[in-house]
Amino acid sequence: MRASRVSRLQGPRLRGFGADRTLFLCSAACCLWVGLRILQTGQTHYRLLWWNLFLAWVPLGFARAMELAGRIRSSAVRWACTGATGVLWLLFFPNAPYLFTDLIHAHRAPAGQYWVDFSLILGCAVAGWMAGLASLRVMHARVASWWGSVAGWGFCSLAWLAAGVGVYLGRVLRLHSWDVLLHPPGFWQGLSQWILQMGRNPEAPGFPLGFAAVVGISYVLVHSLAQGVFVERPTCSENAPTAEKPTLGGGRTSS
Secondary structure, eight states, X not given: OHHXXXXXXXXXXXSSSTTHXXXXXXXXXXXXXXXXXXXXXXXXXXXXXXXXXXXXXXXXXXXXXXXXXXXXXXXXXXXXXXXXXXXXXXXXXXXXXXXXXXXXXXXXSOTTOHHHHHHHHHHHHHHHHHHHHHHHHHHHHHHHHHHOHHHHHHHHHHHHHHHHHHHHHHHTSOOOTTHHHHXXXXXXXXXXXXXXXXXXXXXXXXXHHHHHHHHHHHHHHHHHHHHTTTXXXXXXXXXXXXXXXXXXXXXXXXX
């Protein structure tokens, strides 16, 4: 029973790397769009979208790496690699929804071109977020296959909250995912600063919770669409009728 549920959760297009091609093409198109905008305006601040879009793809890379780690024969090595990639995925996952906060840079657009830049940044944000959602669905399927459906959705809830906190730490406190490993004192100082602001600054709890809600809602919708929840499957009686067989004479019989 559990195996069938996990199979439905993974879906036929998430069992390999083929589904990533469409996501990659969308992101590549956005990168080209950014390049054309730089050539048109001569403004180089658009280059930050390239970097942030790349960071949005890192979680999907770790998710796929976890899938490959599951094929390692040695149990100890397999679980060590799985745990390491899982932790790294959780650290970098907030970079995917973080792209939406780059919309604040739309005000730097040339005069009369605000909505042009807004659509450019939004396109990059959607492309990066789709890669983030794909990575979360891979992780969801992994956890559900190990510990069941309840644990899988519990993991998703943790990821949504971590994404909200991570976006806040990145946008407001200007921390990075790699600061946990490269600059631990600065990271923990920023985290403590956020916790201390909880009672004084309404944005401190509101910003992360709001983003966590957006992440959760978007994932549930995408997951439901992938599961075919909104598509009514035809019954046997609703199958398309077979083609009418021709008569021996090649035409229809007359009445």
